[in-house]
Amino acid sequence: ELKVEQNPLFLSMQEGKNYTIYCNYSTTSDRLYWYRQDPGKSLESLFVLLSNGAVKQEGRLMASLDTKARLSTLHITAAVHDLSATYFCAVHQAGTALIFGKGTTLSVSS
Amino acid sequence: SQTIHQWPATLVQPVGSPLSLECTVEGTSNPNLYWYRQAAGRGLQLLFYSVGIGQISSEVPQNLSASRPQDRQFILSSKKLLLSDSGFYLCAWTGGGRAGNEQFFGPGTRLTVL
Incomplete structure (x- = not known):
């Protein structure tokens, strides 16, 4: 059974500093997705990582995938308040399902 | 472009009442659909998914059910809601x-059962 673990689950960030959140998964998969959820809102797709070594960047966020280590990282550069949200990683399971991590809630303060 | 709609947006229901939530997708055909x-x-708990009309896979045993009467329509139901x-x-x-x-x-x- 595929399990997806994110850490940390909560991260209090200071504006302007860099942070990384981690997504580990338990069985082989070559497809990983990152989503953002603002409070009370639905999920918004951020990144699609489809191969080992894939790196995607959007603004202050950069996601990478290491399928051999079964690890994806989401790096935040110079955190700003607008990045406060909950971030989910999701891993493709054989068949049609995505398995989601529990989410990492980021809070940025000045 | 594709869009996905859900309704209602919010719902407050008493315990024991029935439920029907609807989801429709526009701009695509034969989508896989998920609740x-x-x-x-x-975090997110996968309840049901469907790869085609009338095809429903249940991930979690519960008092909920799902149906897909049309290609781009997915319905979540319950006969008696629990808290x-x-x-x-x-x-x-x-x-x-x-x-x-x-x-x-x-x-x-957003469903609130009272």
């Missing part, structure tokens, strides 16, 4: 294929 539930402050059914219900779709496993989510329905 998730998110309890307050928690534990409260949560944020999200419908998602994917077009299939290698990159198509990326799921796109609807706006959600």
Whole structure:
């Protein structure tokens, strides 16, 4: 059974500093997705990582995938308040399902 | 472009009452469709998914059921709601294929069972 673990689950960030959140998964998969959820809102797709070594960047966020280590990282550069949200990683399971991590809630303060 | 709709947006129901939530997708054909539930402050729990009309796979045994009467319509139902059914219900779709496993989510329905 595929399990997806994110850490940390909560991260209090200071504006302007860099942070990384981690997504580990338990069985082989070559497809990983990152989503953002603002409070009370639905999920918004951020990144699609489809191969080992894939790196995607959007603004202050950069996601990478290491399928051999079964690890994806989401790096935040110079955190700003607008990045406060909950971030989910999701891993493709054989068949049609995505398995989601529990989410990492980021809070940025000045 | 594709869009996904859910309604109602919010719902307050008494325990023991029935439930019907609807999800429709526009701008695509033969999508895979999914129902998730998110309890307050928690992650996503996959409830049902469907790869075609009349084809429903259940991930979690519960008092909920799903149906797909049309290609782009997915319905979540219950005959008698429980307090534990409260949560944020999200419908998602994917077009299939290698990159198509990326799921796109609807706006959600917030259900409160009293």
